[in-house]
Amino acid sequence: MIVKVNQLVKRYGDLVAIDHLNFDVKEGEIFGLLGPNGSGKTTTINCLLSLLKYDKGEIELFGKSMTPEAYDLKRNIGIVLQNVAVFDELTVYENIDYFCGLYVSDKAKRKTLVEEAIDFVGLEDYKRFYPKKLSGGLLRRLNIACGIAHQPKLIILDEPTVAVDPQSRNKILEGIQELNRRGATIIYTSHYMEEVEQICTRIMILDKGRVVATGTKEQLKNMISVGEKITVEAYHPTPSQIEAITALPNIIGVENSGNQIVIRSAGGKNNLENVLETLKREQLSYGKIYSELPTLNDVFLEITGKELRD
Amino acid sequence: MFLHLYKYRIKTLLRERTLVFWTILFPIILATFFKVALGGIGQATSFSAIPVAVVEDVATPSQEALIKTLQTLSQGEGALFEVTFTDRAGALKLIDDKAVSGAIIPGEPNELVVFKSGLNQSILKNFLEQYEQSAKLIEGVYMTHPENIEAVIAKLNQDQVFLNQLPITDKDISGMQIYFYGLIAMSCLYGSLYGLEEVNRIQANLSPTAARMNLPPVHKMKLFMASTFASMTVHFAGLMILLLYIIFGLGIQFGDSLGYIVLVILFGSMLGVAFGAFVSSIFKKSEGIKIGVVLLVSMTGAFLAGMMIAETKYYIAQNAPIVAKLNPANLLSDALYSIYYYDSMAPYWSSLLSIMAYTVVFGVATYFIIRRRKYASL
Numbered sequence: 232m233i234v235k236v237n238q239l240v241k242r243y244g245d246l247v248a249i250d251h252l253n254f255d256v257k258e259g260e261i262f263g264l265l266g267p268n269g270s271g272k273t274t275t276i277n278c279l280l281s282l283l284k285y286d287k288g289e290i291e292l293f294g295k296s297m298t299p300e301a302y303d304l305k306r307n308i309g310i311v312l313q314n315v316a317v318f319d320e321l322t323v324y325e326n327i328d329y330f331c332g333l334y335v336s337d338k339a340k341r342k343t344l345v346e347e348a349i350d351f352v353g354l355e356d357y358k359r360f361y362p363k364k365l366s367g368g369l370l371r372r373l374n375i376a377c378g379i380a381h382q383p384k385l386i387i388l389d390e391p392t393v394a395v396d397p398q399s400r401n402k403i404l405e406g407i408q409e410l411n412r413r414g415a416t417i418i419y420t421s422h423y424m425e426e427v428e429q430i431c432t433r434i435m436i437l438d439k440g441r442v443v444a445t446g447t448k449e450q451l452k453n454m455i456s457v458g459e460k461i462t463v464e465a466y467h468p469t470p471s472q473i474e475a476i477t478a479l480p481n482i483i484g485v486e487n488s489g490n491q492i493v494i495r496s497a498g499g500k501n502n503l504e505n506v507l508e509t510l511k512r513e514q515l516s517y518g519k520i521y522s523e524l525p526t527l528n529d530v531f532l533e534i535t536g537k538e539l540r541d
Numbered sequence: 542m543f544l545h546l547y548k549y550r551i552k553t554l555l556r557e558r559t560l561v562f563w564t565i566l567f568p569i570i571l572a573t574f575f576k577v578a579l580g581g582i583g584q585a586t587s588f589s590a591i592p593v594a595v596v597e598d599v600a601t602p603s604q605e606a607l608i609k610t611l612q613t614l615s616q617g618e619g620a621l622f623e624v625t626f627t628d629r630a631g632a633l634k635l636i637d638d639k640a641v642s643g644a645i646i647p648g649e650p651n652e653l654v655v656f657k658s659g660l661n662q663s664i665l666k667n668f669l670e671q672y673e674q675s676a677k678l679i680e681g682v683y684m685t686h687p688e689n690i691e692a693v694i695a696k697l698n699q700d701q702v703f704l705n706q707l708p709i710t711d712k713d714i715s716g717m718q719i720y721f722y723g724l725i726a727m728s729c730l731y732g733s734l735y736g737l738e739e740v741n742r743i744q745a746n747l748s749p750t751a752a753r754m755n756l757p758p759v760h761k762m763k764l765f766m767a768s769t770f771a772s773m774t775v776h777f778a779g780l781m782i783l784l785l786y787i788i789f790g791l792g793i794q795f796g797d798s799l800g801y802i803v804l805v806i807l808f809g810s811m812l813g814v815a816f817g818a819f820v821s822s823i824f825k826k827s828e829g830i831k832i833g834v835v836l837l838v839s840m841t842g843a844f845l846a847g848m849m850i851a852e853t854k855y856y857i858a859q860n861a862p863i864v865a866k867l868n869p870a871n872l873l874s875d876a877l878y879s880i881y882y883y884d885s886m887a888p889y890w891s892s893l894l895s896i897m898a899y900t901v902v903f904g905v906a907t908y909f910i911i912r913r914r915k916y917a918s919l
């Protein structure tokens with residue numbers, strides 16, 4: 232077990248930011264911490280790192296109790312904090328070298344590590360640039376390189392893709408998967424469900440400091456009743472037409488917004504086919520029609536009664 | 542590790558334009574401005590004898606000895622005093638009319654009456670204090686070999702034993718130095734800008750980079766010390782440039798004891814850094830407010846130490862001695878002052894000791910605040 236958190240409680244004054252949190256992360260996982268803004272992701276990470284005092288609970292990393300002085304543990308951890316933390320007066324290369332130097336003293340070894348990190352995040356052309364001259368996406372990549380250059384066993388990334396262009400975002404996500412393939416265990420926090428779905432092997436959904444659900448994305452989706460979501464572009468269907476759809480087997484709910492019908496159905500074989508037949512029979516003309524599997528948003532919605540993204 | 546941290550911090554500091562400007566360039570510009578603005582003073586007022594009234598109702602040999610000494614020091618070229626003998630009422634009237642800088646009333650103990658504070662007045666005061674130390678010797682000679690008295694006084698004067706803490710007449714005592722002492726003191730205290738940043742860089746609740754600095758397997762104090770040491774190096778180097786510029790570039794005389802001056806600046810720089818670190822660690826306010834606080838303290842301190850109007854220094858020393866003794870800028874200015882104006886090193890060491898005491902207090906307080914490694918809130 233790389234990370235083990237037991238009954239963690241963290242309060243800021245009267246606010247309970249983390250409420251009896253339990254979870255663990257196994258070697259080789261990409262563990263996703265998904266939750267809306269203010270759900271307690273960063274607080275959890277900062278407690279894990281012994282930056283924050285917490286009110287209750289135990290935290291073990293690599294099987295040992297984590298403290299600010301646990302240097303043997305810290306040596307194996309790489310962190311990319313939510314806020315970009317680099318020095319404006321140092322160039323891209325110097326920043327990475329500086330932070331890497333806090334873990335690796337050997338100069339020759341460090342040089343290789345720094346070069347590798349630069350290649351890894353794709354900043355080869357920007358080595359001599361100062362952070363102020365980098366775009367938001369490139370700056371995030373530098374922030375990541377500073378956290379991982381020493382090739383740690385456990386890498387924690389707190390919303391590394393916030394305010395990043397799609398190109399940089401993909402580069403970052405692919406990079407994280409690559410780090411994982413090379414043997415690192417990853418903890419990844421985000422409030423973007425697509426990202427978490429895309430790369431995480433196991434996901435914990437947080438809301439208001441509590442665990443909403445934990446599991447692989449398949450497990451999470453199986454937890455809810457919705458199995459399929461069918462969207463039909465149709466102009467002003469009559470109530471009887473809607474009724475005919477609602478009467479189909481497996482249907483959980485039908486929403487009509489005037490020019491679009493959203494049909495939620497439980498998992499099953501012929502849902503889309505049934506809907507198509509009904510539309511034909513009812514002579515309802517339609518434009519586009521598509522079927523989707525439920526998303527983590529649907530999971531969040533069904534369990535908490537609100538949207539993941541506000 | 543230490544070298545890695547030190548090297549990178551030096552690099553960073555040299556690239557921090559605002560910091561370099563305020564702590565190195567700005568004092569140099571100000572020094573140049575002082576020289577231009579005060580340029581006239583040095584040449585116009587070479588030293589002239591201090592007019593002093595002496596009350597002459599002599600009763601005892603020791604009073605006679607003092608009077609004889611004063612007479613001797615008012616003779617010839619480069620006389621220190623211009624003595625007017627009178628009675629008590631006459632002396633007070635002369636002071637009132639501003640015809641003399643002060644009046645000396647020989648007695649047990651000898652008395653000094655002055656109307657306001659200023660350079661002349663402090664010279665008179667110093668003279669009397671120093672006289673007391675050699676009084677026994679002079680009185681002895683006066684009673685046993687009165688014919689030798691002038692030679693003895695002249696000898697003492699020459700050896701600078703008896704006029705120990707007196708300005709020596711061939712020095713430029715226009716008081717121009719006071720401005721530069723104040724300026725150097727202020728520049729030393731500007732070291733607080735470095736100390737402030739050092740704490741901001743290590744306290745995880747003060748900046749994102751500081752949070753990151755708390756994560757590697759390195760002791761926090763080691764990071765802090767290496768970085769602060771780099772700050773001191775850069776600040777001290779800047780002050781040395783300033784000193785060399787003032788002495789050799791602007792031609793201001795600070796005396797020959799360069800080593801002592803450098804020592805004051807070294808400890809002054811440390812005091813500045815420690816002060817800034819302390820201010821930064823005690824409150825979690827914005828960096829802007831902290832910068833405001835340390836600049837305000839440095840500038841006010843330097844002003845009270847006479848950086849803008851030299852007389853302020855004397856005025857505070859006379860009327861608010863506590864403030865003078867507590868004002869770190871004034872302690873620095875005093876230490877520099879005593880190198881040039883006094884021959885005894887006692888006042889120098891006393892000022893330096895107070896400077897060190899301040900540094901230790903700020904340093905220790907900072908240590909106890911920043912040694913904590915977990916935060917209640919970030």
Ligand SMILES: Nc1ncnc2c1ncn2[C@@H]1O[C@H](COP(=O)(O)OP(=O)(O)OP(=O)(O)O)[C@@H](O)[C@H]1O
Binds near residue numbers: 248269274313422
């Ligand atoms: N220093 C603090 N003082 C008081 N309350 C805080 C502090 N930091 C966070 N909080 C509160 O604790 C809760 C959890 O915040 P946290 O930053 O951990 O959330 P998060 O999931 O990381 O959110 P985001 O997606 O916005 O980064 C929020 O309600 C937040 O307002």
Ligand SMILES: [Mg+2]
Binds near residue numbers: 272273274389
């Ligand atoms: Mg957060």
